[in-house]
Amino acid sequence: xxxxxxxxxxxxxxxxxxxxxxxxxxxxxxxxxxxxxxxxxxxxxxxxxxxxxxxxxxxxxxxxxxxxxxxxxxxxxxxxxxxxxxxxxxxxxxxxxxxxxxxxxxxxxxxxxxxxxxxxxxxxxxxxxxxxxxxxxxxxxxxxxxxxxxxxxxxxxxxxxxxxxxxxxxxxxxxxxxxxxxxxxxxxxxxxxxxxxxxxxxxxxxxxxxxxxxxxxxxxxxxxxxxxxxxx
Amino acid sequence: xxxxxxxxxxxxxxxxxxxxxxxxxxxxxxxxxxxxxxxxxxxxxxxxxxxxxxxxxxxxxxxxxxxxxxxxxxxxxxxxxxxxxxxxxxxxxxxxxxxxxxxxxxxxxxxxxxxxxxxxxxxxxxxxxxxxxxxxxxxxxxxxxxxxxxxxxxxxxxxxxxxxxxxxxxxxxxxxxxxxxxxxxxxxxxxxxxxxxxxxxxxxxxxxxxxxxxxxxxxxxxxxxxxxxxxxxxxxxxxxxxxxxxxxxxxxxxxxxxxxxxxxxxxxxxxxxxxxxxxxxxxxxxxxxxxxxxxxxxxxxxxxxxxxxxxxxxxxxxxxxxxxxxxxxxxxxxxxxxxxxxxxxxxxxxxxxxxxxxxxxxxxxxxxxxxxxxxxxxxxxxxxxxxxxxxxxxxxxxxxxxxxxxxxxxxxxxx
Numbered sequence: 155x156x157x158x159x160x161x162x163x164x165x166x167x168x169x170x171x172x173x174x175x176x177x178x179x180x181x182x183x184x185x186x187x188x189x190x191x192x193x194x195x196x197x198x199x200x201x202x203x204x205x206x207x208x209x210x211x212x213x214x215x216x217x218x219x220x221x222x223x224x225x226x227x228x229x230x231x232x233x234x235x236x237x238x239x240x241x242x243x244x245x246x247x248x249x250x251x252x253x254x255x256x257x258x259x260x261x262x263x264x265x266x267x268x269x270x271x272x273x274x275x276x277x278x279x280x281x282x283x284x285x286x287x288x289x290x291x292x293x294x295x296x297x298x299x300x301x302x303x304x305x306x307x308x309x310x311x312x313x314x315x316x317x318x319x320x321x322x323x324x325x326x327x328x329x330x331x332x333x334x335x336x337x338x339x340x341x342x343x344x345x346x347x348x349x350x351x352x353x354x355x356x357x358x359x360x361x362x363x364x365x366x367x368x369x370x371x372x373x374x375x376x377x378x379x380x381x382x383x384x385x386x
Numbered sequence: 387x388x389x390x391x392x393x394x395x396x397x398x399x400x401x402x403x404x405x406x407x408x409x410x411x412x413x414x415x416x417x418x419x420x421x422x423x424x425x426x427x428x429x430x431x432x433x434x435x436x437x438x439x440x441x442x443x444x445x446x447x448x449x450x451x452x453x454x455x456x457x458x459x460x461x462x463x464x465x466x467x468x469x470x471x472x473x474x475x476x477x478x479x480x481x482x483x484x485x486x487x488x489x490x491x492x493x494x495x496x497x498x499x500x501x502x503x504x505x506x507x508x509x510x511x512x513x514x515x516x517x518x519x520x521x522x523x524x525x526x527x528x529x530x531x532x533x534x535x536x537x538x539x540x541x542x543x544x545x546x547x548x549x550x551x552x553x554x555x556x557x558x559x560x561x562x563x564x565x566x567x568x569x570x571x572x573x574x575x576x577x578x579x580x581x582x583x584x585x586x587x588x589x590x591x592x593x594x595x596x597x598x599x600x601x602x603x604x605x606x607x608x609x610x611x612x613x614x615x616x617x618x619x620x621x622x623x624x625x626x627x628x629x630x631x632x633x634x635x636x637x638x639x640x641x642x643x644x645x646x647x648x649x650x651x652x653x654x655x656x657x658x659x660x661x662x663x664x665x666x667x668x669x670x671x672x673x674x675x676x677x678x679x680x681x682x683x684x685x686x687x688x689x690x691x692x693x694x695x696x697x698x699x700x701x702x703x704x705x706x707x708x709x710x711x712x713x714x715x716x717x718x719x720x721x722x723x724x725x726x727x728x729x730x731x732x733x734x735x736x737x738x739x740x741x742x743x744x745x746x747x748x749x750x751x752x753x754x755x756x757x758x759x760x761x762x763x764x765x766x767x768x769x770x771x772x773x774x775x776x777x778x779x780x781x782x783x784x785x786x787x788x789x790x791x792x793x794x795x796x797x798x799x800x801x
Binding site: 242262267 | 390696700701702705707708710714
């Protein structure tokens with residue numbers, strides 16, 4: 155059974171009295187524990203697709219099921235609850251909370267969303283810090299970390315709530331090639347270790363080649379995809 | 387919730403200068419209010435104390451209509467023995483009453499055999515009067531202070547009158563009074579002492595023994611013009627007033643109408659208006675404090691939300707419920723209020739201690755070198771503190787609400 159399934163998915167925005175069709179009648183499916191990339195130029199609709207999968211935005215028409223839930227039917231609170239329970243996010247600009255340490259940033263969703271006990275939180279955060287190789291940097295604040303370290307913390311934060319699906323919008327755009335490669339490798343390793351599905355967007359061909367499944371997005375349409383990419 | 391408070395405190399420390407300036411505004415505002423309340427409260431308490439403990443007592447009982455005509459000191463509105471017995475019975479049942487003093491008041495001509503002037507005379511029971519208005523003996527500027535306040539055949543003369551009439555202690559003077567039937571009577575008195583004047587009613591009052599007053603007026607019965615009452619605890623004034631009014635309401639004339647009325651010192655003294663003015667000014671100052679806290683906290687919270695829109699988008703994307711975001715920003719406002727209040731309370735108490743140690747003196751009426759002793763009840767400090775904390779939380783409500791309603795996508799796109 156697919157983790158994400160889109161049928162005739164359309165998203166239309168109204169901007170200055172003009173209707174803009176950002177996503178046009180798209181269909182795709184994402185399987186559990188897969189490593190998926192939406193690839194395309196800026197403005198092609200990748201972020202809109204990720205936003206809809208992440209329950210941050212609602213389709214104008216069509217059906218989008220994530221973890222067997224029709225996300226069109228979720229109101230604001232239910233969508234927030236769904237995100238908190240099942241989804242994780244990694245952002246291009248890392249979006250860590252500047253006043254919190256690496257440890258506290260990872261712990262943040264467990265406090266604000268999950269309400270876990272301190273003991274359970276400690277165990278989970280420590281495990282994630284180990285997993286992303288940041289255990290010795292736990293006390294550092296974002297302004298004391300490199301871009302790669304920040305993104306490692308962001309990946310750990312996305313996974314901390316026993317997440318089933320991590321959505322990463324251009325997670326390597328602000329990183330150099332070497333660090334970008336390391337982050338993609340980390341995400342893949344996390345997928346292997348935790349069984350979490352990773353879906354990310356990119357326009358970088360080198361990063362794209364790391365994905366196991368890619369969807370090419372152009373002008374709001376998936377022009378090709380769902381195929382396994384042969385690894386070098 | 388503790389975790390949210392911890393994060394909120396970190397957020398406040400993120401913009402140290404802004405947080406410090408906001409706290410400074412709260413501290414200045416609250417310290418100003420606490421000091422104002424403490425100083426004016428002290429002044430008011432002293433002023434009220436001077437009036438109640440020197441002249442009026444806390445409460446007075448009169449025959450109905452007497453106070454309305456008090457300038458004439460109407461003898462036909464004195465309380466008769468039967469009514470007085472009811473008053474004594476009612477007062478005896480009130481445990482809050484410490485003591486009371488019956489008075490016979492009259493207007494008379496005061497003569498030193500050379501000149502004549504008018505005088506308001508209080509016929510008093512010296513022991514009971516001294517117990518009811520304990521500052522009265524202390525007002526004696528000249529004369530014999532030992533023994534009863536005034537013996538039969540003696541008179542205490544107000545200083546203004548004594549100076550005007552060139553009357554000294556030991557001089558013999560004559561009081562001439564007209565009784566309720568219109569006949570005139572005179573009686574000689576020896577000046578026992580000269581009383582310091584006090585502003586307001588009583589400034590030109592002389593004192594003689596109550597038996598002398600009755601003799602001068604040729605009273606057939608033991609009539610009383612008023613009963614001054616001293617309470618054990620002045621703060622229970624309103625409660626005792628109500629109970630006494632209720633009890634004396636049962637004393638009626640043949641037409642079934644009450645014959646007695648109870649007045650508090652505030653009903654009888656023009657200085658009550660000054661006391662009320664102080665209360666109004668205190669309210670005004672408190673409103674000013676509310677405005678300062680409201681504007682400063684709201685300003686800092688609006689800025690905080692504006693500067694952290696992307697952060698709000700991030701935590702919202704993580705699945706944080708709007709009410710949790712609301713509570714985070716409310717906590718920041720609340721913490722500002724709590725920290726500001728704690729610091730303000732410490733500074734205020736230190737300032738009050740310093741003012742007391744400094745012993746600032748001032749004058750009230752003819753009284754000089756009264757020491758300003760600012761003090762404030764713990765309950766008053768608690769009320770002001772609660773107001774500051776409440777206003778700080780209320781001021782952060784709108785920005786917090788706005789933060790909680792932000793669309794995550796819009797917030798994440800914010801630059």
